[in-house]
Amino acid sequence: MNHIEKSIKLVKSKLKYKVKHNICDEPSFSWDFDQDHEIHIISTPTKSNSDESWDFSFLHELIHALHKEILPIKFSKNPTNVPLGTEREVVNYFNTVKDWFVLGNLLEYCPEETKFYIEKEVEEFSGKETTNVNVKNLLIVGMISAEAKLILKKDFFTDNGQDVLSVRNELLKIDPKLPSVDNLAALVNGLFNVFRSFKLSVSKNEQDDWEVNLNNELPQKESNIENLFKKFS
Ligand SMILES: [Zn+2]
DSSP, rough: OEEEEHHHHHHHHOSSSSSEEEEESSSSOEEETTTTTEEEEEEEEOOOOTTTTTTHHHHHHHHHHHHHHSSSSSHHHHOOOTTTTTHHHHHHHHHHHHHHHHHHHHHHHHHHHHHHHHHHHHHHTTTTTSSSEEEEEHHHHHHHHHHIIIIIIOOTTTTTHHHHHHHHHTTTSSSSTTTOOHHHHHHHHHHHHSSSSGGGGEEEEESSEEEEEEOOOOOOOOOOOOOOOOOOE
Protein backbone atom coordinates (compact mmCIF):
# COMPACT_ATOMS: atom_id res chain seq x y z
CA MET A 1 0.00 0.00 0.00
CA ASN A 2 1.45 3.36 -0.96
CA HIS A 3 1.41 6.54 1.13
CA ILE A 4 -1.74 7.91 -0.47
CA GLU A 5 -3.70 4.68 0.03
CA LYS A 6 -2.52 4.58 3.64
CA SER A 7 -3.60 8.18 4.13
CA ILE A 8 -7.04 7.45 2.66
CA LYS A 9 -7.40 4.63 5.17
CA LEU A 10 -6.18 6.82 7.99
CA VAL A 11 -8.52 9.72 7.24
CA LYS A 12 -11.47 7.35 6.82
CA SER A 13 -10.69 5.84 10.22
CA LYS A 14 -10.83 9.32 11.78
CA LEU A 15 -14.29 10.07 10.40
CA LYS A 16 -17.31 9.61 12.58
CA TYR A 17 -19.85 9.78 9.76
CA LYS A 18 -20.13 7.42 6.82
CA VAL A 19 -18.80 8.26 3.39
CA LYS A 20 -21.00 7.62 0.39
CA HIS A 21 -19.04 7.42 -2.84
CA ASN A 22 -20.90 8.55 -5.96
CA ILE A 23 -19.47 7.88 -9.37
CA CYS A 24 -20.44 10.60 -11.84
CA ASP A 25 -19.93 11.34 -15.49
CA GLU A 26 -18.30 14.64 -14.59
CA PRO A 27 -14.48 14.66 -14.58
CA SER A 28 -14.35 16.64 -11.34
CA PHE A 29 -14.22 15.54 -7.70
CA SER A 30 -16.40 17.07 -5.01
CA TRP A 31 -17.36 16.70 -1.36
CA ASP A 32 -20.70 17.49 0.20
CA PHE A 33 -22.41 16.70 3.49
CA ASP A 34 -25.95 15.40 3.75
CA GLN A 35 -27.11 17.05 6.95
CA ASP A 36 -30.36 15.08 7.19
CA HIS A 37 -28.69 11.69 7.02
CA GLU A 38 -25.30 12.77 8.40
CA ILE A 39 -23.36 11.27 5.52
CA HIS A 40 -20.38 12.61 3.61
CA ILE A 41 -20.93 12.42 -0.12
CA ILE A 42 -17.87 12.27 -2.31
CA SER A 43 -18.47 12.41 -6.04
CA THR A 44 -15.75 11.29 -8.39
CA PRO A 45 -15.26 10.15 -11.96
CA THR A 46 -14.69 6.44 -12.52
CA LYS A 47 -11.26 5.37 -11.41
CA SER A 48 -9.11 4.38 -14.32
CA ASN A 49 -5.79 2.62 -14.01
CA SER A 50 -4.11 5.25 -16.11
CA ASP A 51 -5.07 8.10 -13.81
CA GLU A 52 -2.62 7.94 -10.94
CA SER A 53 -3.88 11.20 -9.46
CA TRP A 54 -7.32 9.71 -8.72
CA ASP A 55 -6.36 8.57 -5.21
CA PHE A 56 -4.75 11.91 -4.47
CA SER A 57 -7.92 13.76 -5.49
CA PHE A 58 -10.02 11.35 -3.44
CA LEU A 59 -7.81 12.01 -0.41
CA HIS A 60 -8.29 15.75 -0.97
CA GLU A 61 -12.09 15.30 -0.71
CA LEU A 62 -11.76 13.15 2.39
CA ILE A 63 -9.82 15.95 4.05
CA HIS A 64 -12.76 18.30 3.39
CA ALA A 65 -14.87 15.69 5.20
CA LEU A 66 -12.40 15.60 8.08
CA HIS A 67 -12.41 19.39 8.38
CA LYS A 68 -16.20 19.30 8.49
CA GLU A 69 -16.02 17.00 11.52
CA ILE A 70 -13.11 18.42 13.49
CA LEU A 71 -13.54 22.15 12.93
CA PRO A 72 -16.46 24.39 13.95
CA ILE A 73 -19.52 24.08 11.67
CA LYS A 74 -18.85 27.53 10.36
CA PHE A 75 -15.60 26.47 8.71
CA SER A 76 -17.25 24.14 6.20
CA LYS A 77 -20.40 26.13 5.62
CA ASN A 78 -20.57 28.35 2.62
CA PRO A 79 -22.10 31.73 3.28
CA THR A 80 -25.77 32.14 2.47
CA ASN A 81 -25.99 35.64 3.81
CA VAL A 82 -24.44 37.43 0.85
CA PRO A 83 -25.49 40.36 -1.33
CA LEU A 84 -28.01 39.33 -3.96
CA GLY A 85 -26.48 37.75 -7.01
CA THR A 86 -22.98 37.30 -5.57
CA GLU A 87 -23.30 33.74 -4.22
CA ARG A 88 -21.19 32.09 -6.88
CA GLU A 89 -18.46 34.70 -6.77
CA VAL A 90 -18.26 34.64 -2.98
CA VAL A 91 -18.04 30.84 -2.88
CA ASN A 92 -14.97 30.92 -5.15
CA TYR A 93 -13.05 32.83 -2.47
CA PHE A 94 -14.10 30.44 0.28
CA ASN A 95 -13.22 27.43 -1.86
CA THR A 96 -9.76 28.81 -2.57
CA VAL A 97 -9.04 29.22 1.12
CA LYS A 98 -10.52 25.85 2.11
CA ASP A 99 -8.34 24.16 -0.49
CA TRP A 100 -5.35 25.99 0.95
CA PHE A 101 -6.06 24.32 4.29
CA VAL A 102 -6.59 20.91 2.64
CA LEU A 103 -3.04 21.34 1.37
CA GLY A 104 -1.83 21.50 4.96
CA ASN A 105 -3.17 18.02 5.69
CA LEU A 106 -1.87 16.63 2.40
CA LEU A 107 1.58 17.88 3.35
CA GLU A 108 1.26 16.23 6.71
CA TYR A 109 0.11 12.85 5.38
CA CYS A 110 2.07 12.49 2.16
CA PRO A 111 4.57 15.31 1.61
CA GLU A 112 6.48 13.66 -1.22
CA GLU A 113 3.36 12.87 -3.26
CA THR A 114 1.98 16.37 -2.64
CA LYS A 115 5.20 17.83 -3.97
CA PHE A 116 5.00 15.57 -7.00
CA TYR A 117 1.44 16.61 -7.84
CA ILE A 118 2.20 20.30 -7.37
CA GLU A 119 5.09 19.98 -9.79
CA LYS A 120 2.72 18.33 -12.27
CA GLU A 121 0.14 21.04 -11.76
CA VAL A 122 2.68 23.81 -12.33
CA GLU A 123 3.77 22.09 -15.52
CA GLU A 124 0.19 21.75 -16.72
CA PHE A 125 -0.67 25.38 -15.97
CA SER A 126 2.55 26.78 -17.42
CA GLY A 127 1.30 26.17 -20.93
CA LYS A 128 -1.98 27.99 -20.42
CA GLU A 129 -2.92 31.52 -21.21
CA THR A 130 -3.60 33.16 -17.88
CA THR A 131 -4.08 36.79 -18.80
CA ASN A 132 -7.60 38.15 -19.30
CA VAL A 133 -9.16 35.41 -17.25
CA ASN A 134 -11.89 35.76 -14.69
CA VAL A 135 -11.51 36.09 -10.92
CA LYS A 136 -12.00 32.38 -10.31
CA ASN A 137 -9.11 31.54 -12.60
CA LEU A 138 -6.94 34.27 -11.09
CA LEU A 139 -7.59 32.74 -7.67
CA ILE A 140 -6.60 29.32 -8.99
CA VAL A 141 -3.37 30.53 -10.61
CA GLY A 142 -2.55 32.54 -7.49
CA MET A 143 -3.06 29.49 -5.33
CA ILE A 144 -0.83 27.31 -7.50
CA SER A 145 1.79 30.03 -7.36
CA ALA A 146 1.53 30.03 -3.55
CA GLU A 147 1.78 26.23 -3.43
CA ALA A 148 4.88 26.33 -5.63
CA LYS A 149 6.50 28.96 -3.44
CA LEU A 150 5.73 27.16 -0.22
CA ILE A 151 6.56 23.62 -1.30
CA LEU A 152 8.89 23.81 -4.28
CA LYS A 153 10.51 27.05 -3.06
CA LYS A 154 10.18 28.42 -6.56
CA ASP A 155 8.50 31.41 -8.17
CA PHE A 156 5.92 30.52 -10.77
CA PHE A 157 3.30 32.73 -12.42
CA THR A 158 4.70 35.80 -10.74
CA ASP A 159 4.69 37.62 -14.08
CA ASN A 160 1.00 36.95 -14.57
CA GLY A 161 -0.18 40.25 -13.25
CA GLN A 162 -0.55 41.94 -9.91
CA ASP A 163 -3.75 40.09 -8.98
CA VAL A 164 -2.11 36.67 -9.22
CA LEU A 165 0.84 37.90 -7.20
CA SER A 166 -1.43 39.42 -4.58
CA VAL A 167 -3.50 36.23 -4.25
CA ARG A 168 -0.29 34.28 -3.78
CA ASN A 169 1.04 36.69 -1.16
CA GLU A 170 -2.23 36.69 0.76
CA LEU A 171 -2.34 32.89 0.96
CA LEU A 172 1.29 32.68 2.04
CA LYS A 173 0.48 34.85 5.06
CA ILE A 174 -1.11 31.88 6.84
CA ASP A 175 0.33 28.40 7.31
CA PRO A 176 -2.00 25.91 5.55
CA LYS A 177 -1.43 23.53 8.46
CA LEU A 178 -3.40 25.86 10.72
CA PRO A 179 -7.03 25.62 9.64
CA SER A 180 -9.41 27.56 11.86
CA VAL A 181 -12.42 29.81 11.48
CA ASP A 182 -10.30 32.86 12.28
CA ASN A 183 -7.63 31.94 9.75
CA LEU A 184 -10.29 31.19 7.13
CA ALA A 185 -11.90 34.59 7.74
CA ALA A 186 -8.53 36.36 7.63
CA LEU A 187 -7.59 34.80 4.30
CA VAL A 188 -11.01 35.28 2.70
CA ASN A 189 -10.86 38.92 3.74
CA GLY A 190 -7.36 39.22 2.35
CA LEU A 191 -8.49 37.80 -0.98
CA PHE A 192 -11.59 40.01 -1.04
CA ASN A 193 -9.26 42.99 -0.72
CA VAL A 194 -7.18 41.91 -3.70
CA PHE A 195 -9.94 42.45 -6.24
CA ARG A 196 -11.19 45.96 -6.52
CA SER A 197 -14.62 44.97 -7.80
CA PHE A 198 -15.08 42.59 -4.90
CA LYS A 199 -14.88 44.89 -1.96
CA LEU A 200 -16.69 42.72 0.48
CA SER A 201 -16.06 42.00 4.10
CA VAL A 202 -16.70 39.02 6.29
CA SER A 203 -17.96 39.51 9.76
CA LYS A 204 -18.66 36.83 12.30
CA ASN A 205 -22.17 36.81 13.66
CA GLU A 206 -23.51 34.77 16.51
CA GLN A 207 -25.33 32.22 14.39
CA ASP A 208 -23.37 29.57 12.61
CA ASP A 209 -23.34 31.45 9.38
CA TRP A 210 -21.06 33.89 7.64
CA GLU A 211 -22.13 37.36 6.88
CA VAL A 212 -20.65 38.88 3.79
CA ASN A 213 -21.15 42.60 3.41
CA LEU A 214 -20.73 44.76 0.42
CA ASN A 215 -18.33 47.64 1.07
CA ASN A 216 -18.44 49.30 -2.24
CA GLU A 217 -20.08 48.83 -5.60
CA LEU A 218 -21.59 45.52 -6.66
CA PRO A 219 -19.06 43.12 -8.09
CA GLN A 220 -19.11 42.83 -11.83
CA LYS A 221 -20.94 39.82 -13.09
CA GLU A 222 -18.65 36.85 -13.51
CA SER A 223 -17.51 36.96 -17.10
CA ASN A 224 -18.60 34.37 -19.57
CA ILE A 225 -15.05 33.26 -20.18
CA GLU A 226 -15.03 29.54 -19.83
CA ASN A 227 -13.14 28.27 -16.84
CA LEU A 228 -9.71 27.29 -18.00
CA PHE A 229 -8.89 25.15 -15.08
CA LYS A 230 -10.49 22.41 -13.14
CA LYS A 231 -9.83 22.92 -9.49
CA PHE A 232 -11.67 23.67 -6.30
CA SER A 233 -13.12 20.25 -5.97
ZN1 LIG B 1 -11.17 21.06 -2.36
